[in-house]
Every structure is written in structure tokens, then in C-alpha cells.
Amino acid sequence: MMENNIRINPVGEVIQDVKQPLDMPIIGKLGMIKIYRQYVPALFKITDNSHLWILSWFHEAERDMLKVAPKRLNKSLPERGIFGLRTFNRPNPIGLSLVEFIKVEDDSLYVAGLDAIGGTPVLDIKPYFEQDIIFSPRTPYIRAEDPVLRSEMFKKEALAQHREDCIWLKIGVRIAMIADEHLGKLQSPDIRVKVMGPGCLADVIQGLTRARFANPPRLECESNKKEVETIWKKEEKKLAVKLRNTDLSSNLEELKDNELFDIQFN
Numbered sequence: 001m002m003e004n005n006i007r008i009n010p011v012g013e014v015i016q017d018v019k020q021p022l023d024m025p026i027i028g029k030l031g032m033i034k035i036y037r038q039y040v041p042a043l044f045k046i047t048d049n050s051h052l053w054i055l056s057w058f059h060e061a062e063r064d065m066l067k068v069a070p071k072r073l074n075k076s077l078p079e080r081g082i083f084g085l086r087t088f089n090r091p092n093p094i095g096l097s098l099v100e101f102i103k104v105e106d107d108s109l110y111v112a113g114l115d116a117i118g119g120t121p122v123l124d125i126k127p128y129f130e131q132d133i134i135f136s137p138r139t140p141y142i143r144a145e146d147p148v149l150r151s152e153m154f155k156k157e158a159l160a161q162h163r164e165d166c167i168w169l170k171i172g173v174r175i176a177m178i179a180d181e182h183l184g185k186l187q188s189p190d191i192r193v194k195v196m197g198p199g200c201l202a203d204v205i206q207g208l209t210r211a212r213f214a215n216p217p218r219l220e221c222e223s224n225k226k227e228v229e230t231i232w233k234k235e236e237k238k239l240a241v242k243l244r245n246t247d248l249s250s251n252l253e254e255l256k257d258n259e260l261f262d263i264q265f266n
């Protein structure tokens with residue numbers, strides 16, 4: 001039998017304005033990690049990485065929960081065992097955050113997308129590698145009830161694929177919001193989509209649906225300069241979302257779905 005007590009020495013601490021776990025946006029935010037002096041040499045050449053895993057200790061967590069419903073995202077979802085959830089309440093509240101490296105200055109590591117509050121002890125930092133990428137994992141659909149949050153989560157997924165916050169990313173996220181409303185989880189193996197439009201939009205839709213061209217063939221693309229349209233199919237349902245002839249330099253957020261798109265569902 002192994003010893004029950006494991007000694008861990010934190011390597012640093014999160015410096016962050018947000019001090020309460022429930023005030024932390026689910027998608028995380030910009031944060032700084034102060035690395036303790038004796039561990040600063042471990043940052044050598046970390047600049048070669050664009051993304052990092054941050055392992056931290058959610059010191060404010062409740063440690064006696066084994067099953068919980070992800071109520072913060074959606075009040076109507078059923079309970080799950082915490083080993084299938086990312087909730088911070090768990091027996092050993094180790095935080096696992098995938099963040100984007102921004103810069104390092106002396107003992108300060110700046111990252112984006114960190115969901116740990118100010119004062120959180122940091123246990124370890126590891127690089128995110130290509131081998132970590134599973135393009136279309138099977139996951140339960142933990143759908144955010146709040147459309148603003150849902151759209152932020154879609155934007156984060158789309159950005160992870162496309163890496164450019166261009167106009168087509170904004171349009172792609174709007175299309176995804178409509179498709180999700182009509183068809184449910186966009187990564188479902190039984191959703192197929194055809195994208196007619198620029199490469200940027202195809203990229204974004206692929207990032208949001210995790211659809212591949214084959215095995216199974218869920219994605220079709222056609223570059224088309226004149227008309228921009230996505231056609232979605234699930235079982236007997238068909239959804240067509242076509243971009244209207246709109247001035248895209250105007251503020252997209254001000255346009256309603258039916259002003260921006262011609263939507264047909266049957």
C-alpha cells in the first residue's frame with residue numbers, strides 16, 4: 001500500500017482580479033502566474049509553446065462531492081459522476097486548464113483562458129502537444145442554457161480551430177447558434193453539413209462540428225464567391241442558412257438572425 005500522504009510543493013500562484021470561483025467566467029480569462037524564485041529556470045524556452053496545461057489546486061473547492069449536476073451551465077441537466085465533469089468540486093481539487101501562452105517576463109507567466117481565481121496555487125505546467133489533439137472525441141452535450149455563454153463557448157471552439165477572429169468566424173458562430181437551436185449537438189455523428197463559401201467559414205464550421213470529409217463523411221465544402229450558404233442534415237431534418245446580401249462592414253451583433261440570414265428548416 002502506498003503512503004496516503006503525497007507531498008506537493010506549489011511552483012507558483014495565480015495573480016488575478018477575480019477572487020471568487022463563481023465570478024470566474026467558464027471560458028476563463030487573461031491571467032498571470034507568479035512562479036516562485038527557485039522554479040524560474042523551469043520556464044527556460046517555454047516560449048516555444050503556444051499552449052500550455054496548467055495544473056492547479058482549487059483551494060476553495062468542496063471535497064466531498066462525487067456526483068453533481070452541472071447547474072452553472074444548465075439547470076435542467078442530470079447529475080453525473082465528477083470524474084466525467086470538470087467541476088472544481090472533487091476529492092482532490094486539481095485544476096486542469098488549457099491556456100494560450102502570451103508572454104513570460106522574469107518570474108511572471110501571462111496566459112489566456114485561465115479559469116483559476118487569484119491566489120490559486122499552481123502545481124505544475126506542461127506543454128500542449130499535437131499528440132494531445134483528438135479531433136472529434138465523444139463527449140456528452142453539456143449545453144449552456146444562457147445563449148450569450150453558449151455563443152462565447154462556440155467562439156472559443158471556433159478560434160481554437162481557425163486561430164483568427166475574422167468576420168467569417170463571427171458569421172460561423174452565428175450559423176452554429178441557429179443550427180444548435182434546430183438540430184442539437186453539432187458534433188453528433190448524425191449531423192452532416194455542406195459549406196458553400198470562403199475557406200475561413202469552412203474552417204470555422206469544421207471546428208464547431210468536428211465534421212470530417214470521410215470516416216464518416218460529414219463535411220462537404222465548395223468555395224463559392226457569389227453565395228454563402230450552409231446546408232445541414234440530421235435524419236429527416238434539413239436546415240439551410242444562407243447569408244443575405246448584407247453589408248458585412250456593419251455591426252453584425254445589431255442584425256437579427258433573419259436580417260443576416262435566410263433560414264429554411266424542414
Ligand SMILES: [Zn+2]
Binds near residue numbers: 165166200
Ligand atoms: Zn478567417
